[in-house]
Amino acid sequence: MALAPQTLLRRARACLRLEREALTATSRRLGPEFVATARAVAASARAGRKLLFTGVGKNAPIAAKLAATFNSTGLPACGLDATQALHGDLGLATAGDVAFLLSNSGQSEEILRLVPLLKREGVRVVAFTGHPGSDLARAADLQLLYHAPREACPLRLAPTASTTAALALGDALAMVLLAERGFTREEFARFHPAGNLGRILLLRVRDIMRTGERFPVAPETVSTQDAILAMTRARSGSIALIQPRTGRLRGILTDGDFRRAALTGPDFLRQPVATFMTRQPKVIAPEALGAEALRRFEEDRIDDLIVVDRRGRPVGLVDSQDLPKLKLV
DSSP, rough: OOOOOHHHHHHHHHHHHHHHHHHHHHHHOOOHHHHHHHHHHHHHHHHHHOEEEEEEEEEHHHHHHHHHHHHHHHHOEEEOTTTGGGGGGGGOOOTHHHHEOSSSSSOOOOTTTHHHHHHHHTTTEEEESSSSTHHHHHHHEEEOOOOOSSSSSTTOOSOHHHHOOOOOHHHHHHOOOOOOOTTOOOHHHOOOOOOHHHHHOOOHHHHHOOOOOGEEEEETTSSSSHHHHHHHHTOOSSEEOOOTTTOOEEEEEEEEHHHHHHHTTTTTTBGGGGTOOOOOOOOTTTTTTTTHHHHHHHHTTTTTEEOOOTTTTTTEEEEEEGGTTTTTO
């Protein structure tokens, strides 16, 4: 018999609530064990070693995802099949590596068998578990502990809240280490060259800026009317205004500035554009990443970003209207 829509929604919300509770409980219980594991991973990375992730059952894909996350943030990692490790794949493990063994109960036989074998190879073993008193936790060198008071499964059998907590805790470790290492957007881009994400990250401002006839520039001494005409010819929503002698950027006149100028009186078009321009406009370097330009648009709530060279001279314009066409938003 099909469940009523409201019953379906109620049960779905109950599931999400239980998984949220597991995340909250895990967060509250973070302590010295997490710090010790983070320090061990950082030391291993500095020594040029790698991370190993293994789990059985539902933890196997969690282990694979976490290995991928660490790889994408510049820490070499790989998945280790718990069964295949006993038939040759243990060759992946080398002294100085750190191995994360995922088992909610901490009693999974396949996982426990790996502990002495990994230690024999000089690998530091992390018990990635929900039970600090388990055999795995006691046998490991380090612990990464999460807590799921109750699985979201109505039968209390299928791993749900526990795997969510494990995944989130692994992500937390990756992000903490990313921040500690000062991992940059440029470094992130190197590991994501394909797809739309790679396109966004690898594009530089110089690749997307308007130049030539599409980028109006005029001395700050011209009339407002001449500035508007130049904007119209370029089909641009703004114009860069420069100091005549040095060519350095002095200001910007936007459509918004023009509308405000029109309210000052009927002769505003004959006045110098410097009367109405916005001084000290937002600028960006041509070498900056396209993602940085996108961030600036969002944070500064502007429509136009002038690109300047090292001498402060305008060389291009990034118009927010171009971003959808470039698939940056």
